[in-house]
Amino acid sequence: MTRRDLPLLLLITCGGFGVVRSTACGVCPVVPLPFFQNKRVSVGVLWTKETTSPAECATHCSRFGVIRYFGFKDGSGECVAYTVPLTTPAATKYVDESGFNMYSTCAPVNPFGSCVSSSDCTGAETTCNDGQCVCDMMHVYSHGNCVQGCSTYGSEFTTFRNKDLYEHNDKFVGNVPTIEMCMDLCSAETNFLCITADYDFTYHGCYLSKTAWYDAPSHMIQDSTLYHGIIRNCA
The missing domain is CATH 3.50.4.10 (Hepatocyte Growth Factor)
Structure with missing residues (x-):
């Protein structure tokens, strides 16, 4: 691809x-x-x-x-x-x-605000991630809210460092230099609706998945020293 x-x-x-x-x-x-x-x-x-x-x-x-x-x-x-x-x-x-x-430079406006820890995030279903309050891994962002499921998915993503969705890989793409390119591959996938992805930042692999984190068994959501988790937001 x-x-x-x-x-x-x-x-x-x-x-x-x-x-x-x-x-x-x-x-x-x-x-x-x-x-x-x-x-x-x-x-x-x-x-x-x-x-x-x-x-x-x-x-x-x-x-x-x-x-x-x-x-x-x-x-x-x-x-x-x-x-x-x-x-x-x-x-x-x-x-x-x-x-x-x-x-x-500036970044996209974050309606949930900045944080030091998750206790700083007062929005429903939000957590602290890299200094910003974002929807937690069991939800996706949609127009200022955290929801489970989108009628239409967009091209923006939330990333979680050192997390991966284990054994829910529908497609693997190797030699992907950046996590942004992995996001682009998820957005562009036509054989299935790509909702999440895992990016191997050591070996530059991109694992695309049609499974949302909230649809997977809890033991499949793992801490990792190799991957960053990518969750696709609603359009």
């Missing part, structure tokens, strides 16, 4: 930097971080991919509610998405690298 082109995003270049316009987050500025120019942050990496500009990098980041910062390598187009907050170089781990610059 070939990778599906990224939908929904329109890039606009403005003043030497980028403005991202998408259905997920509206108009979003891409802002260079002056203290992180020619520096590569070495912690909190969610994924790495090749793009053509900081603005294109930001469009990919806009699909993930946990991303507020990214790095872009001039010349090579390397785009690195981060989940860690960035304040000053002294407060994080980094290496000096010419041409690798850090940027801030």
